[in-house]
Amino acid sequence: MRLFIAEKPELGRAIAEAIGNGQKDGGCIRCGNGDVVTWCFGHLLTLTDPEDHDPNAKQWSMESLPLRWPVEHKPIGDKESQIKLIQKLAGQASEIVHAGDPDDEGQLLVDEVLDYIGNNKPVRRILINDLNKKIVQKALANLRDNSEFFGLYQSALARSVSDQVYGYNLTRAYTLAGRAAGATQVLSVGRVQTPILGLVVRRDRAHESHSAHNYYDLMARFAGDGGAFTAKHRPADGAPVDDKGRVLDETYAANLVQAVKGQPATVTSANTEEKEAAAPLPYNLLNLQADASRKFGFSPDKTLKLTQSLREKHRLITYNRSDCEYLSDEQHDDAPAVLAAIAQTAPVLAKAAQSGDPAIKSRAFNSKNVSAHHAIIPTENTADLAKLSDDEGKLYLLIARAYIAQFWPKHAYRETTIDLEVSGYAFRTTSRVTTLEGWKKLYARDTDNDEVHQDDADSTDNLEWVTTSTTLTCEDATSEKKQTKPPARYTMATLLKDLARVAKYVTDPKIRQLLLAKDQEKKGEHGGIGTPATRSAIIEQLMKRGFIAEQSKKVISTELGREFHDLLPESATAPDMTALWHEQQEQIKAGQMTMQQFVDGVAEHIAQEIERIKTEGVKVTAAVGPECPTCGNGSLQRRKGKSGFFWGCSAYPDCKATFPDKRGKPDFNAKKKEAPAPSSEHLCPKCSKGLIRRAGKKKGSYWWGCSGFPACDFRAFDNKGKPEVKE
Incomplete structure (x- = not known):
């Protein structure tokens, strides 16, 4: 019997279907040929913590640092039963087939389980990046020996262990040193977390330190027998311009305006080309998070959770943590069924889906560009969109629209580019005339979508009447004085986009090339840090720690974030460590190199950094919260609750004082809600104390409870403002 261990249940089901005649049996599927397919639920194991080996490690102390402990795993709380099932089935098997995702994390995920259960059976490897039955059957016919992937497993394990050792040690070191200086907050450090903070801090400082300078926007209006149009000046070599080609000299601008007004113009070139624009690719998680933030204000973490629900609860979309924007060639055959499912699930898109032509094969269908996963698209399953939450529906419609666009014609247009010369000065204009709206009709209302509109031309006037022999006169010219703008502060959408391409900010050519090389096989990543599965949680953590905040849709660094950033070495705040x-x-x-050599090298770097912290200490005035006005003993700390951030006393539970958060600071002037007074008319039938009418969870609903709670737990329904008390 072969035992297939898939990374996720849906992959397990796909393998069982490809083998044939499968019967579900608890946490596995028994196939007709005797093979058994089981699965993980993502990671079943986690690395042990230092306190698992030494109970004293629970007590944070600078003397105990740096911490080192054995590389071992332990079951994640609710997943132990699945591990036991895998162990039992492995004992019955003659051969194991490792069916983790075809990337380093997928290799690690199943190999660590095999090591944990002490497997000694031969192990083969199957590589599947698409649940299409034909692709799975092809993969089944091309099994490889799992020993070929040992280096991949060890590489992923080395990163996982080093991330843990790095984060544990430096977070404790900085937090303890901060406490010695009076700070009350956890000062967390992470290989990915801290460079993200660095990105935000550097962008904020570039925005604030920007020194504006004037430049001149030079336009001219040309007229001839066929009509009139405007064109923009193109400075020649040697003209007084900045690095973006903008004219800086006011005298130059004034002289140009005077020189060209009323003068004849020569058309040096006039070219019209037939062009097409392909539809935007289907979503990967990063682009979906960015669009959901731009359109709906969703945080990355919220989008991740909503897509998890769409995938696991409703089964309406494919794997949601993908970093890929492409689909396999084989998936093109599924188009009729998927389009029909969209039409049935989302009536608002029914006409668009029915208008799609399944015969069209867009650039998205390219098996060579599919990595460990394919793009996020709708499945063939259907549901009632009205029964989804409003936010789930919004995301489903985004994903569905992007898929439908693959089966609409390309956007077609004629582009005319005209170059002119007048009085020795050059001008150019570009116009587009749409010949077929195509997929752009689906995005007509998406006016702030850069991917759709970033290449729009200067005008939509038809300038095909202009030729090199056309007689034109420069009717007028203008010089508009403008000021350069600072680099825009991050929004959640632009920050997410930059996380996939941080290499562009790296000045060291070796580091930049290493980051780019890391992602050379990932079409959606261009020298990034983090993964689609981790970025949202890391951003959430930075906000929870108070290092960054979101204000007026801008992601900014806080005073604490900047102060902590400046304490850290550049090796921690730049993406260099990921590259190295x-x-x-x-x-x-x-x-x-061995895994242990890698971990030992990281540990040596950590030990040196901890020694520096012990010697120099840290100064973190922003992490010292204001004194609690209620007790005078503790300090206020910013915390995150169910309804957002608030400030609570560090002396809790002795002091239970709390204050609302107002722009990152405690609001001492906020009006506190007064507790409703007990009714003198309606008394509790159990203890005779007054009942209190309270608001329910649903808007407009109420219920009654005893004012003697918790000693008396009597409750009653509300009936037109009165408690329903049975005689």
Whole structure:
């Protein structure tokens, strides 16, 4: 019997279907040929913590740092039963087939389970990045020996262990040093978390330190027998311009205006081309999070959770943590069924889906560009959109529209580019005339969508009447004085986009190239940090720690975030560490370095940094909260509750004082809600104390409870403002 261990249940079901005649049996499927398919639910195991090996490690102390502990795993709380099932089935098997996702994390996820259960059976490897039955059957016919992927497993394990050791030690070191200086907050450090903070801090400072300078926007209006149009000046070499080609000199601008007004113009070139624009690719998680933030104000974490529900609860979309925007060639055959499912699920898109042509094969269908996963698209399952939450529905419609667009014609247009010369000065204009709206009709209302509108032309006038022999006169010219703008502060959408391409901000050519090399096989990533599965949680953590905040749709660094950033070495706040680790991980894959050598090197760096912290200490005035006005003993700390941030006393539970959060500071002037007074008319039938009418969870609903709670737990329904008390 072969035992297939898939990374996720849906992959397990796809493998069982490809083998054939499967019967569900608890946490596995028994196939007609005797094979058994079981699965993980993502990671079933987590690395042990230092206190699992030494109970004293629970007590944070600078003397105990740096911490080192054995590389071992333990079951994640609610997943132990599945591990036991896998162990039992592995004992009955003659051969194991590792069916983790075809990437380093997928290799790690199943290999760590096999090591944990002490497997000694031979292990084969199957590589599947698409649940299409034909693709799975093809993969089943091409099993490989799992030993070929040992280096990949060790590389992923090295990163996982080093991330934990790095985060545990430096977070404790900075937090303890901060406490010695009077700080009350946790000062967390992470290989990905801290460079994200660095991105936000540097962007804020670039925005604030920007020194504006004037430039001149030079336009001219040209007229001829066929009509009139405007064109923009194109400065020649040697003209007084900045690095973006903008004219800086006022005298130059004034002279140009005077020189060209009323003068004849020569058309040096006039070209019209037939062009097409392909539809935007289907979503990966990052682009979906960015669009959901731009359109609906959703946080990355909220989008991740909503897509998890769409996938697991409603089964309406495919794998939601994908970093890929492409689909396999085989998935093109599924188009009629998927389009029909969209039409049935979302009536608002029914006409668009029915208008799609399943015969159209867009650039999205390219198996060579599919990585460990394919793009996020709707499944063939259907549901009643009205029964989804409003937010789930919004995301489903976004995902569905992007899929439908793949089956609409390309947007077609004629583009005319005209170059002119007048009095020695050059001008150019570009116009577009739409010949077929195509997929753009689906995005007509998406006016702030950069991917759709970033290449729009200067005008939509038809300028095909202009030729090199056309007689034109410069009727007028203008010089508009403008000021350069600072780099825009991050929004959640632009921050997410930058996390996939941080290499562009790296000045060291070696580091930049290493980051780019890391993502060379990922079409949606261009030298990024973090993964689609982790970025949202890391941003959420930075906000929870009070290092960054979102104000008026801008993501900004807080005073604490900046102060902490400045305490840290550049190696922590830049993406260099991810790049250098990647270089060494490649050596592990090639057998040129061991996992332990990698971890030992990271530990040595940590030990040096901790020694520096012990010697120099830290100054974190922003982390010292204001004194609690209620007790005078504790300090106020910013915390996150169910309804957002608030400030609570560090002396809790002795002091239970809380204050609302107002722009990152405690609001001492906020009016406190007065507790409703007990009724003198309606008394509790159990203890005779007054009943209190309270608001229910649903808007406009009420219920009655005893004012003697918790000693008396009597409750009653509300009936037109009175409690329903049975005689």
